Amino acid sequence: MTTVTVAKPKAQQPGRGSRRISLPVLLLVIAGVLVLTSVVRLITGADGITSTGQMSTALRLAVPIGLAGLGGLWSERSGVVNIGLEGMMILGTWFGAWAGYQWGPWAGVAFGIIGGALGAVLHAIATVTFNVNHIVSGVALNILALGATRYLSKFTFADAPQGSAKQSPPIDSLGNFDIPGLSGWLDTLNQKHWFVVSDIAGLIGGLVTDLSPLTVIAVALVPFTWWVLWRTPFGLRLRSCGENPVAAESLGVNVYKYKYLAVIISGGFAGLGGAFLSIVASNVYLDGQTAGRGYIGLAAMIFGNWMPGGLALGAGLFGYTDSLNLRGGTVNVHALILLLAILLVFGAAYLAWRKKYVPALVTLVISVLMFVWYAATNEVPRQLVTATPYIVTLLVLSLSAQSLRMPKADGLPYRKGQGK
Known part of the structure; x- marks a missing residue:
């Protein structure tokens, strides 16, 4: 009697269902796009598409989108969908402006983070503790945050000097700075309008010109997030909750704790993005200031395949397209x-x-x-x-x-x- 052995299909490893671009290929693609952009600039005469000013504006507009995307990354890596990023950003703009007007811009930054985290606590209670549908909870939080900040503005900003029910008084600036020597040299090189060289100078020049301290902190949070989530035991446990919480629980991981921490950190990132809008980008709180950036941040996270590096590229792309609305x-x-x-x-x-x-x-x-x-x-x-x-x-x-x-x-x- 012969025995037929049937080979078992190999289990598909996490992440194997999608093609991941290697770093050399990604750098080659970026270089190719830069060359094509330089060709288009020479053909059309639209020198502004790679100017230092354009890139500097794009970076400033990309920061709140990137911070919202980082917030979504932390939350969703733990298994909690965070559609409420927009509402958490709204809370960050209001709390940041309120505290910034009272006690200075750095206090506004801290309170912006706290405001976003408070919204995240509500989302975590609804989704983690009571198993409310994540989309429903996030949408409800967005509506609640919008209504709450409009209500609070009537009692805090309406009677303040230079304030109104829809706008806060001006907030002191955190200050801006350039990289000494490098920014001026790159700007001069960019204005030569040479093929590729000037475009690279404009790109790098935008990253070292007219920087806010909060911009530097926001950019540093991208590699910091990668290190925490992919190189520490804490990050491994958090990500295991988003991949297989039952298996994580069997290994002794407190899944509820890690989900709560991830969502609260997520809200802190989104609140920081909101504080950036009201303190750095415009130095006042305005009703409707976020303009959907929380949703765009979520889109940047998805574009980046739930990875910090891809998220940063997505935020840069959306920030660049947004900057076109401001500069020619x-x-x-x-x-x-x-x-x-x-x-x-x-x-x-x-x-x-x-x-x-x-x-x-x-x-x-x-x-x-x-x-x-x-x-x-x-x-x-x-x-x-x-x-x-x-x-x-x-x-x-x-x-x-x-x-x-x-x-x-x-x-x-x-x-x-x-x-x-």
Whole structure:
């Protein structure tokens, strides 16, 4: 009698379902995009797309988006979906402005973090303790934060000098600084408008010019988050709660504690982003100041595949598109149409190489339409420039959705002892 042995299928390892780009390939892609951008700049004469001022503005606009995205990363790595980032940012803007007006900007930063963390506590109680649907809880928090800050503003800012029910009095600045010697030299090199060299000078110059201390702290939080979550026992336990909380519990991990800590830290990051808006970006609190940046931060986190490095790239992309609205947007966006059309040609060639002929054909058709649009117009409507960050958000998420892998237990209800 013969025995037939059936090979067991190999278990798919976490993260193997999606393709992860290696660092050399990523750097090659970035270099290629930079070269194409320089070519487009020379063809169109839109020197502003890589100017030092443009990049400096993009960095300032990317910071609150990146902080919100980091908040979402901490929360979702523990298994809690945080749609409430927008509300936590709103609380951060109000608490930051209120304390900053009373006791100075650094006190405002601290209270902005506390305000966001208070909103996160409500979200954690609802989702972790009572197993409320994470999306419902987050949306409710966004509505609650908006109503609460409008109500509080009527009692705190309305009677203050230079304040109103929708605006706080001015807040003292944290101050700005440049990297001595380096910023001026890079700006001079950028104004030469040389091929690639000036573009690199503009990119680096934007990172070392007109910096706020809070900007430096925010940028440093990206590698700090990576180190904590991927190089410490605390981070390993936290991430295990987002991948398999039952297995984590069986190994002695207090899943509830780690979920609470992650969500509260998440709120602190979002609140810090809100404080940045009211203290650094505009030095006053304004009603509706966040303008959906919490949602865009969540999109940047998804674009980055729940990783700090990818999140930083996503925040930079959205910050750059937002900066076009502030610095000669119509001319620059018109030039970027040509850049996008060229990139789509490369995208169609890549899809054809992968033998995905139908998507390649669709991509090529869209590229041709973009070329026609660029050739037939001299500038784009102002309304399109204003909507560019949101359009880019939708495009990036739709194009990258198939290659992403969220934590396995993200958004799933958990009860202690459910694996017994």
